[in-house]
Amino acid sequence: MSVVEITQNQKDQWDDFVSTNAKDGGLLQSWQWGEFKSAQGHNIHRLAIMDGGKITATALIIRHNLPLKQNYLYVPRGPVSSNKYQGTSNNDCVDLFGKIGQIAREEESIFLKIEPTDLALDVVKQFKKSNTIQPLETLVLDLSLSEEELLKQMKSKTRYNIRLAEKRGVKIRIGEKSDFESFWKVLEKTAERQKITNFEKNYYQKLFEVFFNDQLKLYLAEYKGKVAAANITLYYGDHAYYFFGGQSYEFREVMAPHLLQWQQIKDAKNAGKKYYDFWGVSSTKENWQGITRFKVGFIPNQSFTKYIGGYDFVYKKYLYQLYTIAKGIKR
DSSP, rough: OOOEEEEGGGHHHHHHHHHHHHHTOOGSSSHHHHHHHHHHTTEEEEEEEETEEEEEEEEEEEEETTTTTEEEEEEEEHHHHHHSSTTTHHHHHHHHHHHHHHHHHHTTSSSSEEOOOOOOHHHTTTTTOOOOOOSSSSSSSETTTTHHHHHHHSSSHHHOOOOOOHOOOOOHEEEOGGGGHHHHHHHEEEEEEEHHOOOOOHHHHHHHHTTTTTTTEEEEEETHHHHHHEEEEEETEEEEEEEEEOOOOOGGGGGGHHHHHHHHHHHHHHHHHHHEOOOOOOOGGGGGHHHHHHHTTOOOOOSSEEEEOOEEEEEOOOHHHHHHHHHHHHO
């Protein structure tokens, strides 16, 4: 058994393992997510524990730069393990995190942040509970249900809004790369209206460049020839993820987002996906309540999927203390 860096010719083996073993479907540990982060300028490492040519655990490690030429390492929704707990068995943990420690020394990193879907209890003792980057809660829709069953389980108001959008003539189409600017304008206006912060435009452009094929689908809802709403979904393994979206306030009365979401769900089901992940909801954040209510309308009787959050392993204690003070992280 050994810890190795995975190379391009092992891409399929990596994705087969991650998509099969990751509790959340594995998008943020996928090969293409590493390519996306690399295209953004991040240094990345793909580590795997190999046992007789077979992968038993993986970790996509992303370097995030900080001011004053500092950095930290980040493993989003990972490590991924074939064992019961993410993070692998005790001996495997020592080897895997030992190798990450070597990378941290080479990169002169302050700390390592992991946000696994599960975590071996022995590993928790070595990490500090910290802030989280990814959403702590999500909703996951079971696509094995028929379309009739999916509609029936929705809130009556959600079903009504879907029919209303159809009645008012909202049309749905899958966009091309040339539709990026339309998507971006809707996203910008939505962020301004809701007083939230988007990523930089370049983030979404890189996402399109790396994923725009069978994995990324741009959905546009049009009303009277204008874009009323626009969403991105990403496919990986058995999962479809509703990743980003927004709507035009001008056409809010035609309920385009409801019809758009329903089309995305149907398309994911028809593509053979088993799960539709609404990505981010919150039972506590006040500024998330609007989008949470919207998503819950499609699956009101489903409990939220909850994640354990972030854990940090510190390499440079003094600089880590300064980092936490600067970020206002409570302990």
